[in-house]
Amino acid sequence: MMKSALTILFASALVLSCSNNSDSSKAPIQEANNTAVTWRGVLQMNDSTELPFNFVVEDDLVTITNGEEKVIIDSIVEVGDTTELYLPVFQTVFKVHRDTKTWNGYWQKLDADDYRMPFTASKGVEYRFNNVVWKSEISLPAKWEVTLRSGTDNEKPAIGEFHVKPNGAATGTFLTETGDYRFLQGMFDGRNLKLSGFDGTHAYFFDAVYDGQQLSGTHYSGKTYAQPWTAIPNDDFELRDPTQLTFIKDGYEGISFSLPTVNGEDFTFDGKSTNGPTIIQIMGSWCPNCMDETRYFKQLHEKYAERGLTIIGITYEYKPELEEAKPAIQKMIRDLDIPYTIVYGGLANPESIATTLPMIENFMSYPTSIFIDSEGNVRRIHTGFSGPGTSEFEPYSVETEALIEEMLGE
Template sequence: MPPLSGRWEGTLHYDSLTVTFPLAWTGTGASRPAHLAFYNGTDSITSTAVRVVPQRAGRSIAAVGDSVIVEFAHLASRLRGTRTAEGFEGWFGNPRRRDSVRVTARPGAATSAPAVGPVPSIAGTWIFPVESSKGERAWRFIAQQSGAQVTATILRVDGDAGAHTGTFADGRFTLSHFDGTRPGRLDVEPNTDGSLTIVQRSPRGAARKYVAWRDADARARGLAEPADVATHTSVRDAHEPFVFDFPDVTGARVTNRDARYAGKVVVVNVTGTWCPNCHDEAPFLSSLYRKYRDRGLEVVALDFEEAEELSDLSRLKAFVKRYDVDYAYLVAGEPKEVTSKLPQAVNLNTWPATFFLGRDGTVRAVRTGFAAKASGVHHETLVAEYEAIVEGLLEEPVTGATGR
């Protein structure tokens, strides 16, 4: 059997869809790796535990290999399977649910045949029309390309769809994504009129087909603009202090009126550990907090969890540990309760959403979603905007009514 080390290629097997993805075993022992990592572009999503159970004595290695159990506690997911002569076979999913998908994996990085003939360039930003449940009329398709190799994503008002990677062959780019969540595939075909046909495939529901144009061409054609993350969500009264009052993971109540927030700039993050974009955002918020807390910044997460996770908060606690969260993390309820629990917010329907409070406790800016690294310049813009908002609010005088 091949050693559990180095880069492998994995495949998720659904009824009508296969999704390939890279993974890597790391550790000192070839038979007992310390970790398994999936990838979202250049970011690794690393397991919280790996256990290898040797096959029982008397069994043929060719028939039954060692059992391998890999925990991703911050995703409430587990990979469980068996080593084989070719590599690994098993199942991945949430052990609390019956939603596991079959996984096979083989050693070696994915390889593809060299492209035959010229490879069209699709690098850049494209826009295509949609009618989303959040009121959006357009999404962006963002591609980064090196020869026949492409990394791309779809950017919505609540964030990007993760880094889809692949290559060009037979007239189209086939791009796949799996980082422990949101598996999917994009088939992208350049058209002679300068547009792209994008077919988005996921395990659930029918494939969705879009026609995208480069951003300048889309505007020239009068296509709708993507939703503005700075205005999509607002508050009913900008002069009213933003109120929160929820328990933290220990059960202690934390409110906006607590002394630790008096006269501080506060970033209030509406989040959930079930949300892939929230996993993308958490490391950034942790670094933002560490950068500015000595100057008077506080960060508060208002976490809305699925009912089954509220029973023991195991995923939430693992999430906090994995992303080195040392700001207040409050348990606000279930996702369906977000409107009733935060009645000051208007059109709050994205995960995540972030409210920036001035020293007086009022909302001075809102940003919806989180554009991660796969979105390229949009991620860079987001980072610069968040820091500029925080720095601007920190420059305001500490004195005066706090409003809390």
């Protein structure tokens, strides 16, 4: 498995655009003597469910950890007696009152109507779910056949990948046909499995009990989502091939569109690029799997652009008009330092996909990537993205770069 620590940097210039309060100032967030101190943060998902995560405060930075992922917050301002910590890439912020040992406030989604979640943090607490140290070694099978929303009319297959250390510390993720749940971290005590992840826009908590044969529990997401899930160990279980889920409709020969850039300029793609092969990335600024894919596509751009590869992103947003969506798109481009063209496709819904890309059959997921050769032939459509928190990322990278090399050599 290939893993990488994801470092998400947020340009501090956003501080000025996020607040017009004349009393705003850079917050002195660092600890005494610039020593790194671990805190335990808690999001109150509902009346009975908490989502814990850890972060480190050091050198005017707050670094949230989810397993091997590191989410770095460096846009921190004070407005009166409130400290505002703007998260990278996504339109979210913590607003807290701080003292030397505790933080109290809330986490807010700025692109949603009245979406807030209570938040507290305690200094010097290094555990995530509890501070028990087990005397006997703990183990759990690594690969699982998972049923999300189990027992409902809308069951969803997934693969669970869990890694448990002898002391019970656990990391893992869930892979679905539309993407993965990214980096999760928690614990397993021989009976209870608890995994949580907070990446700035999604708040996930998976809780389950292991009876020796099956995991059974609840998946919590955001303020209201709570659905059952079950899993059984199965090394042979696979999801459907992501390249066999979305197609070009009969009667269409390729991909073409005319859409505005973030600056409102017309951009037309008439089926092929003059320099060589093209990747069309269907994405959204609100989408963590799109963020992971964009990081990988940046590597592809750096490696292959001079040889003729073109990448074009079509972003679908929560706002119906470009002027309303522009701040989120610009933040994504800036924070991820995207070097290729991004155009605006409209609202993130099936109707917008059908209008802007009418040739697409069975669109399922943001992201979806379309690989087109220099003659305009669609060579592959890949639904979803399993990122660096999964075992699928390395083989996907190998297959993708082999296809690009093949198209460049034609």
